[in-house]
Amino acid sequence: MSPAIVGTRRHTATVVLRPVDALREALRRPPHERGPLGRVRVRVAGRVVGGEVQPLPPGSVRTVRNLSGDTVLVDLSLPAGTYRVELERDPRERRDGYYDDLDPQQFDLQWDPDAPPPGLPDGTPHVTTLVELRLRPSPLYPFPAGTTLVRGTLFWYDGAPLRGAVVREPAALLGDSRVDARGGFVVPFPANAGGPAVLEIVTAGVVGVQDKPDGAAYLQGWPLWPTPLRRGNPVSVRQPALQGTVLDPRGRLVAGARVTVHGRPGTVYTGGDGEWRYHFPPATPAGAVDVRVEHAPHAPVQLQNVPFAADATSQAPVVRLN
Secondary structure, three states, rough: OHHOOOOOOOEEEEEEEEEEEOOOOHHHOOHHHHHHHHOOOEEEEEEOOOOOEEOOOOEEEOOOOOOOOOEEEEEEEEOOOEEEEEEEOOOOOOOOOOOOOOOOEEEEEEEOOOOOOOOOOOOOOOOOEEEEEEEEEEOOOOOOOOOEEEEEEEEEEOOOOOOOOOOOOOOOOOOOOEOOOOEEEEEEOOOOEEEEEEEEOOOOOOOHHHHHHHHHHHHHHOOEEEEEEEEOOEEOOOOOOOEEEOOOOEEEEEEOOOOOOOOOOOOEEOOOEEEEEEEEEOOOOEEEEEEEEOOOOOOOOOEEEEEEEEEEEEEEEOOEOO
């Protein structure tokens, strides 16, 4: 037997996974009536010593998933200490993305096998340590019919996902939703919720600000996003955008043309299909802007008073370079 586990007894640490999304009502039912949570795996990565994670002796950890699905028992034969635990998507599942904070999510478990057992919420007496984690649903989560939802996307001015932004609403079940790698978010409300909602967008945690020209300026002063709720139905909200196409003098698609919107931060470029798209901050009211297109050695082209809608992608006139 490894000296690291001499003199220890087997104890159970319990990780309770709490999806506070559409499963909240299901989790209020007795355990034998709950469906399996699935798609989430708990792994004890090692012991934390001096900031480093050391591997564990073979056989010292065994993970048992409860039939209720929201509780995972980790059977430990370990001395007191700090252990790194990871939540990750189950690699055996073909579909992932159901929960938006498992990439993986890590936490340190303060383990003391001699501590008084607090027990599980349902009164199970044998637990030594209890850890409770709340999972947030991703935009891909298959909410049941009749759930009141607000779904949407958030992008940089050039169409890259605004990953790391948080969308909040005080009346929502979660209170906030993170923007995923695809730019999507979903804010769930109680099933009977209706009427107006006001989304607040927090951009403090946005990834890649330093890599975007005028990125910080683009994120400054984003307005609140008024949104009507439809009771028991999803609502899609759209960030206003303007798109167009650039052609050369012979009518061929132009890639790499530089497009700027007067008075707005950021620069976008046409892709291989000759198209460009500029995304305005959410809740930007409808209006008109001047657009400048540049592609050497052609002369710059100025489009004046190009209109755009408040909640859709509007089409700009096709630009033919001279």
